Amino acid sequence: MEQLPVDSLIRNGFVITMDTGRRCLPNGAIAISGGRIVDVGPEAELLARYRADQVIDAKGGTVHPGFIDTHVHFMNTARGALPDTLETGTMMNVLRRWWDLSDLADERAATMLNCLEMLSNGTTCFLEAGTLKYADAAAEAAAELGIRGFIGDPFLWDLPISDGVYDMSRAARDLDRSLGLLGGQLKRNTAEKEPLIRGCVVVFGLGSASDELLLAAKSVADANGAILTMHQSFDHHDAGADAARLGKRAICHYADHGLLGENMTFSHMNDLDPDEAKLAAEAGVTAVWCPVTSMNLGAQAAKHARHLELRRHGANVSLASDGVASGCRYDVGFQGLVALLGTRAKGDGQQMTAMDVLELATIGGAKAVGMAADLGSLEPGKYADIVIRSTDLPEAHPWSDPVQSLVYNCGSKSVDRVIVNGVLVWADGHPQLVDAAKAYDEARRSHLRMLERLDMKPRWQPDRPQSNGLT
Structure with missing residues (x-):
């Protein structure tokens, strides 16, 4: 069977679809093209069905809608x-x-x-x-x-x-x-x-x-x-x-x-x-x-x-x-x-x-937000807004119930990669499309400018204890 071309394929994930049946696929995969999900299913089936420009290995981690x-x-x-x-x-x-x-x-x-x-x-x-x-x-x-x-x-x-x-x-x-x-x-x-x-x-x-x-x-x-x-x-x-x-x-x-x-x-x-x-x-x-x-x-x-x-x-x-x-x-x-x-x-x-x-x-x-037809679950036709979680943390083990692990134990600490509209925008602790250091510097500068405009002082400085008031 000739394989169909897609932009990306996420494989080797525990996929929480959030579809109407709330399906979870222990060895799941997701095919993506044009910013939208093309297919969701068992990894073996999707690897046989699609040829991807980019294959993303979820490394056994949880994959869920953003x-x-x-x-x-x-x-x-x-x-x-x-x-x-x-x-x-x-x-x-x-x-x-x-x-x-x-x-x-x-x-x-x-x-x-x-x-x-x-x-x-x-x-x-x-x-x-x-x-x-x-x-x-x-x-x-x-x-x-x-x-x-x-x-x-x-x-x-x-x-x-x-x-x-x-x-x-x-x-x-x-x-x-x-x-x-x-x-x-x-x-x-x-x-x-x-x-x-x-x-x-x-x-x-x-x-x-x-x-x-x-x-x-x-x-x-x-x-x-x-x-x-x-x-x-x-x-x-x-x-x-x-x-x-x-x-x-x-x-x-x-x-x-x-x-x-x-x-x-x-x-x-x-x-x-x-x-x-x-x-x-x-x-x-x-x-x-x-x-x-x-x-x-x-x-x-x-x-x-x-x-x-x-x-x-x-x-x-x-x-x-x-x-x-x-x-x-x-x-x-x-x-x-x-x-x-x-x-x-x-x-x-x-x-x-x-x-x-x-x-x-x-x-x-x-x-x-009025987008139930386009967001909120991993289903064909919806936008490829996807989060891949890491299992490389103590909170993620033993591997038993990924849903409970995500909510109760790992929280945002386990976020590994984030995809929006089919584009990888966060990976390895850093944004992929902008310079994080520059953004943090602009935020610090803004913070100090605003304190000056409001006649406030930074609440913690090396030469004085924390203030209990506004100035």
């Missing part, structure tokens, strides 16, 4: 700038000032650093949270690295600011301004060549948007086959403020006004009452679970959050790292493990498993 981080703020150049004991409101005001004073070079440096970190942890696609002022520069930086992602318009909001909240001078809370920017990033989706970085519709949320702005955003998303994402119901304070302003709970209000649907991706969703949970599940919305942020910022509502209930009743649930000052790491696997352990701490030990973590990180993430 993780999808469905809510990220690109500002990790702020990492370590703030005391970890800082009150949440004060911390957020400092971060708002950081956003306000950053320039194009700072945002590019932060994007590059964020995306490097995500790739190193097995994330192949991200959903940005609508807090980029220089979206074109950020998109260019992300594409250079070879990661896939979605970017929205910056800081769309129009309701008055709350007392004590820093008012960003470069992102006025104004309806005309927000409507003028709305949907601007969707230009990325009309290119003849399928872009790595696409546009989506983003409204900031958390009680900052009027019905007029939300309805306009939903209309633009619907008309363009895009998702609409926003922060929603993080804790009792913002959920209560929504209820007081709207006269009923927010999700109930959205249901009344046609603001729910499968293209709605709500980040956090910790504080829902039973009626809201039922409506969200019936509409098939996505609830983005940010477990580390909820714990780190002490969200009381998260103790009784309904993410697993939402999932059981028809809503989609995905995982996200959120922001550097709250989510700790841009690492979806870490977020999933914390979510799992959190459910067990609440006595829900039988409700969430290692396979559930993989489902939220892959299939759930693909639905959250």
